[in-house]
Amino acid sequence: MVSRLKHAVYKLSRVKIDILEHYKYHHRSTRIVEQDSDYTNILNRAITVFFKDAARITLREPSKALFFLRTAWWQKRAAQKRQRWQNENLHVPPFLIISVTNECNLRCKGCIAFAHREHRPAARELSEHRLRSLVSEAHQLGVSAILLAGGEPLVRRELLAITKDFPSIVFPLITNGTLIDETVMRQLKENETSFPS
Numbered sequence: 001m002v003s004r005l006k007h008a009v010y011k012l013s014r015v016k017i018d019i020l021e022h023y024k025y026h027h028r029s030t031r032i033v034e035q036d037s038d039y040t041n042i043l044n045r046a047i048t049v050f051f052k053d054a055a056r057i058t059l060r061e062p063s064k065a066l067f068f069l070r071t072a073w074w075q076k077r078a079a080q081k082r083q084r085w086q087n088e089n090l091h092v093p094p095f096l097i098i099s100v101t102n103e104c105n106l107r108c109k110g111c112i113a114f115a116h117r118e119h120r121p122a123a124r125e126l127s128e129h130r131l132r133s134l135v136s137e138a139h140q141l142g143v144s145a146i147l148l149a150g151g152e153p154l155v156r157r158e159l160l161a162i163t164k165d166f167p168s169i170v171f172p173l174i175t176n177g178t179l180i181d182e183t184v185m186r187q188l189k190e191n192e193t194s195f196p197s
């Protein structure tokens, strides 16, 4: 499974390079759109292969098998939704990154989130309502995975309650890990599609 993912990542990097080189030499937006569509197709295939392999592996562990099979089915549905939008000329990306906060409990040197705060001190954070509606819109469009970043995403204590309501989306969390207490551990156990990465 890891080698297949590596292969998919390699292919993605090649597509990105191809897009940039093509743009550099020809400046033709139509070709960029074609390449972007290739990029989406590769991502869609990588997701399908990943979950098929995961399902095969975890079938040996019955307690996990149901979760992976359910997730694989949801991901297939999401890919079909994206394809339907694509047929109507609306490009929906399989992945989304949401920086849910610029706050953090640590103060690392060179932290980009703090740099953002210094440049935009008056910027407001997304409200819980807006964050939930963004995830809901992504779900309706067929987004497969939302990477939750920050700052430190777990300073938003409502975050895992939101993700729990969208079990068909995979939510990797970019976290420093220091806010994972017993409550968060319990929430993560109950909400298998959200996980620290």
Ligand code: SF4
Pocket: 103, 104, 105, 106, 107, 108, 110, 111, 112, 113, 114, 150, 151, 152, 176
């Ligand atoms: S843990 Fe991350 S977000 Fe927090 S201060 Fe360090 S770099 Fe910034």
